[in-house]
Amino acid sequence: MGAPHDAPDMGQLVEAVREWLERDVMPGTEGRLSFHARVAANMLKIVERELAVAPEHEARHGERLATLGVSDDTELAAAIRTGALDHRIEEVRAVVRDSVLDKLAVANPRYVQ
Amino acid sequence: MPSAPAPETSTELRVELASILGAEHIDDLTRLSGGASRETWRFRADGRPLVVQRQRGGDERDMSVEARVLRAVTASGAPLAELVASGVGASGASYIVSAAVEGETIARKILRDDRFASAREHLPAQLGEALARIHTIDPDGIDGVVDVDQLELYRVVLDEFGAPHPAFELAFRWLEDHRPPPTRRTLVHGDFRLGNVMVDEHGLRAVLDWELVHAGDPMEDLGWLCVRAWRFGGQGPVAGLGRYEQLFEAYEAESGLRVDPEVVHWWEVLGTLKWGIMCIGQAETHLSGRARSHELAAIGRRVCENEYDLFLALEGRW
Numbered sequence: 091m092g093a094p095h096d097a098p099d100m101g102q103l104v105e106a107v108r109e110w111l112e113r114d115v116m117p118g119t120e121g122r123l124s125f126h127a128r129v130a131a132n133m134l135k136i137v138e139r140e141l142a143v144a145p146e147h148e149a150r151h152g153e154r155l156a157t158l159g160v161s162d163d164t165e166l167a168a169a170i171r172t173g174a175l176d177h178r179i180e181e182v183r184a185v186v187r188d189s190v191l192d193k194l195a196v197a198n199p200r201y202v203q
Numbered sequence: 204m205p206s207a208p209a210p211e212t213s214t215e216l217r218v219e220l221a222s223i224l225g226a227e228h229i230d231d232l233t234r235l236s237g238g239a240s241r242e243t244w245r246f247r248a249d250g251r252p253l254v255v256q257r258q259r260g261g262d263e264r265d266m267s268v269e270a271r272v273l274r275a276v277t278a279s280g281a282p283l284a285e286l287v288a289s290g291v292g293a294s295g296a297s298y299i300v301s302a303a304v305e306g307e308t309i310a311r312k313i314l315r316d317d318r319f320a321s322a323r324e325h326l327p328a329q330l331g332e333a334l335a336r337i338h339t340i341d342p343d344g345i346d347g348v349v350d351v352d353q354l355e356l357y358r359v360v361l362d363e364f365g366a367p368h369p370a371f372e373l374a375f376r377w378l379e380d381h382r383p384p385p386t387r388r389t390l391v392h393g394d395f396r397l398g399n400v401m402v403d404e405h406g407l408r409a410v411l412d413w414e415l416v417h418a419g420d421p422m423e424d425l426g427w428l429c430v431r432a433w434r435f436g437g438q439g440p441v442a443g444l445g446r447y448e449q450l451f452e453a454y455e456a457e458s459g460l461r462v463d464p465e466v467v468h469w470w471e472v473l474g475t476l477k478w479g480i481m482c483i484g485q486a487e488t489h490l491s492g493r494a495r496s497h498e499l500a501a502i503g504r505r506v507c508e509n510e511y512d513l514f515l516a517l518e519g520r521w
Contacts, residue, residue: 126497126498129497129498129501130497132501133497133500133501133504163368164367166367166369167368167371167372170369170372170373170376171372171375171376179521182369182373183521185369186369186370186373186510187370187514189369189370190510190511190514191511193506193507193510194507194508194511197504197505197507198505198507201508
């Protein structure tokens with residue numbers, strides 16, 4: 091993956107920076123700076139998770155939207171707003187719910203009960 | 204987090220505060236928070252601990268309105284930091300000076316630290332009583348208090364971001380279809396939750412952060428207090444530490460009015476949607492360059508937490 095580029099790949103580069111933030115910066119600082127280092131480390135975790143699943147999530151999202159006859163979230167949002175998909179509203183809710191769960195799996199997997 | 208003030212700002216402010224308060228000594232001037240237009244400082248005037256909030260330029264949230272609101276709230280008996288002075292200083296910045304109240308505002312500490320164990324037992328009822336007192340205030344008696352339909356406002360805000368979210372559209376549809384008739388029209392705090400109240404070992408000391416005060420349905424404040432984001436990981440629906448019944452019973456006892464849980468639930472759903480839209484706004488503040496900050500950027504990826512919370516809040520109610 092990532093030819094012609096050398097190792098480390100994108101995920102490994104981000105992982106290395108995240109480990110440094112967690113190992114050295116967070117314990118070596120206090121107050122606002124330490125908190126901001128934690129925020130930064132969490133952001134890099136999001137990037138690591140997204141790099142791992144992005145192609146799968148994108149394909150899955152496209153398939154979900156296709157079942158409703160829309161091509162992206164903008165079209166789906168408009169259809170919900172105008173009522174154009176009201177006759178299939180339970181399917182719409184299931185599609186939206188599945189997309190939200192995919193977003194959370196990347197942004198904050200622990201949030202899901 | 205306190206930070207060292209720039210020397211010129213600090214000197215200018217010291218002179219201004221001495222003049223406003225007729226004080227000889229202004230000491231221990233420490234900046235507590237600061238945004239693009241509004242900042243908060245802590246200091247001592249001839250030994251007395253005080254807090255000043257000041258605002259530069261013509262912000263739409265006029266501090267003179269806030270000062271009039273604080274006077275009305277003082278009369279209502281809701282716990283408040285004593286208002287010491289307000290007006291427009293020689294620098295052109297408007298200001299409000301209040302007594303400094305000791306305690307904690309950070310929600311995670313209030314929810315988890317041993318020293319607040321007793322406070323946590325009392326807070327749901329104390330928050331309900333404070334809201335009941337705030338809601339005795341007639342907003343029409345205070346010049347300049349705005350009255351904006353919250354549902355329409357956030358429809359416009361989301362559309363202006365140009366970031367369509369199907370989950371938010373589902374929520375808008377539900378809110379429009381299930382909107383309850385207004386209960387009453389009172390003063391509404393607008394951001395009543397942990398983080399915006401001062402708490403000590405005994406519980407609620409003062410209601411802070413009145414920037415979003417407006418006229419409207421008082422049930423908005425009860426719903427907002429129960430939004431899942433404002434539970435900060437705590438278990439109880441009321442501010443992460445209490446049951447709905449604790450809040451409603453205290454509110455009813457103080458106000459003599461019945462609370463309809465279904466109406467509060469509608470406002471909780473709207474509050475969840477509002478905070479989701481505000482998260483888009485926080486990321487936008489970074490992305491547009493108005494304030495570059497990785498902390499603001501990260502909040503953009505919290506939008507889906509609110510989408511998830513909307514599904515939780517509407518489960519079995521669609």
